[in-house]
Amino acid sequence: MPIVLRWLLRLGPLNPIAVRLVQSGSRRPKHFLLRMGYLGTMMIALMWMLVANTAGDQVAYRDLAAGASNAFVYIAFLQIGLICVLAPVFMAGAIAQEADPRTWDILLTTPLGAAEIVLGNLLGRLFLILALLVSSLPLFGVTQLFGGVPGESIFASYGIAAGAATLVGTTAVALSVSRVVGRRAVFAFYVSVVSYLAVTLAADRISGGGGRVTYLTAINPFLALEALLNPLNYQRAAPGSLRAPASWFLEHPVTTWVALSLGLSVVLIALSIITVRVGGIAGVGGLGGRDSGGGGGSGGGGGGGVGGVGVLRRALRLGAAGSQRRPARWVWSNPVAWREAASRNATLPRILARWSFILAGLVGGAAVVGFFHSGAVGLDTFRALLLYTVLGEIVIIALVAVNMSATSITREREDGTLDLLLTTPITPRQYLSGKLRGMVAYLLPMLSVPLATLGMAGLYAGLVEMGVAQSPEPMAVAVRAAAGFSLAPPVVPLAPVMVPALLSEGVFSVALVSVPFIATCVMVGMSFSMRNKSVLTAVTQSIGVVAALSGVIGLCAWNAGPSVPLLGPVLGALSPASAVYAVVFPEHGLTYSFQSGQQLTPRLSLALGALIAALIQFMVVYSLLASMTRTFDATVRKLAGIK
Secondary structure (H helix, E strand, O other), X not given: OOHHHHHHHHHOOOOHHHHHXXXXXXXXXXXXXXXXXXXHHHHHHHHHHHHHHOOOOOOOHHHHHHHHHHHHHHHHHHHHHHHHHHHHHHHHHHHHHHHOOHHHHHHHOOOOOHHHHHHHHHHHHHHHHHHHHHHOHHHHHHHHOOOOOXXXXXXXXXXXXXXXXXXXXXXXXXXXXXXXXXXXXXXXXXXXXHHHHHHHHHHHHHHHOOOEOOOOHHHOHHHHHHHHHOOOOOEOOOOOOOOOOHHHHHXXXXXXXXXXXXXXXXXXXXXXXXXXXXXXXXXXXXXXXXXXXXXXXXXXXXXXXXXXXXXXXXHOOOOOOOOOOOOOOOOOOOHXXXXXXXXXXXXXXXXXXXXXXXXXXXXXXXXXXXXXXXXXXXXXXXXXXXXXXXXXXXXXXXXXXXHHHHHHXXXXXXXXXXXXXXXXXXXXXXXXXXXXXXXXXXXXXXXXHHHHHHHHHHHHHHHHHHOOOOOOOOOEEEXXXXXXXXXXXXXXXXXXOEEEOOOOOHHHHHHHHXXXXXXXXXXHHHHHHHHOOOHHHHHHHHHHHHHHHHHHHHHHHHHHHHHOOOHHHHHHOOOHHHHHHHHHOHHHHOHHHHHOOOOHHHHHHHHHHHHHHHHHHHHHHHHHHHHHHHHHHHHHHHOOOOO
């Protein structure tokens, strides 16, 4: 065998690290369930879309082709979303690997070269993600049986998804090689990916109005996919009208996204290969990694007296830096609940981070309303900005809830705190319910940020509707006929109906469904935290389950709201995302319900749906709490002593 070929095989298919990761990952039950869940979600969504778009006893071939085309569009976006959710989950192991500093020391003593170590970590984990993409290819082939779906579009959508997965994977490996992050960076990495997608998507809608390609299109996979599948409503620049590099972004956004993602991946991998043997970025910069500079102790005497406590720390009832004393506090009736809520604010950086998020969110929400009132932005831009702001904040809070809950029990088991708590008279129900109450109490001020933003916009819309205030544009829009899917389309077309541009009372419906949703996220994370011995495993499994369930329920609710008369608003409120969409864009989220000419019925139906969703989620929370209480002792004994 030629030496060059043998070297290339050692870098890729025969790389021992990649082979070990693929073999171990393929045998793990959780990876098998994750693959089954991915394919099951894709199959259910595809069948739902095909049935919804091709309903009727006699369907023309043209309608079949159009229905298959619409189904392909939704499934392609769902696939990109699932890949963006699952890619950080699969790549989290690469980041957490650095949590043990000796891991890299052991790898660097082996005969493996720097390129083999880095590429082995990347290809071994990236293979599992790309295998998911390939496994769903037959589902996309089904849409071609009906016509209307060109094969080039299918493979182009796969190229966009593969570029996103590769970029996420190389970023995770680069963070691992840098040796300046640890196990806690897994959650920060996940939030960063979601925040980047949300911010670029919102900025594109605001800058381009949602009708034309912008420079942000080529740096967001969802926007690149929209430019590919929706060229009429998301128009590119005319070919040959611009010069490079503007033509790359505005004329060929799909090709540019694939090229940029792969090019940036190559750069990150090259830097990782160069720096892996010198200690990563920490070694190059002289930081010494996370374990350097261990001395310092309490640093100059503790400062435990009052004189050593700063004004800010004294106002927040914190002791001096390095002090072993702090002011006394009132404890709740359930000490576990108080400890869970208070420990999240035990340090000054945590307090500042939490309240900075709250303050920045409130100021941003007021600024959105102020921009519209002053005429700086139009009605459509105002509503789009409001939608992305509220949804982005809810997603971030949900991720924080999952991360907190998924580490709540597992971390106490690892550091031995759980063993101490079990020696007290606290019962399993008090322990679990206390954790639930404490984390929800901690998250409620953060959840008030998107609700306050939506409430300020609703109050402004209500004042305009009552004639108390004046807006630069009319706060009313016309319902677009036949927007959304319908199993029984109306025979006689209905005339457009003027509806409010924003439901002023919608914040109450959103609040009614958002609070139990966050509680459900907390309970799901706690259930995985109780059953797993590893923090990383609990976090990744919790995020995967919450994302899959929220995606399926949200997709069904999103499509049922505009397409099902009367019951559409009830079904549309089952998810916080679809409820916010129905409040901000009622002409799209509640189309057929408003087409009946009644203004009050859709609003009451939306509130009723939010109440039903809240009751369902509270039942889920109670069921999970009862199940965890019943199996708590057996599960804790089973995992006793495991660290």
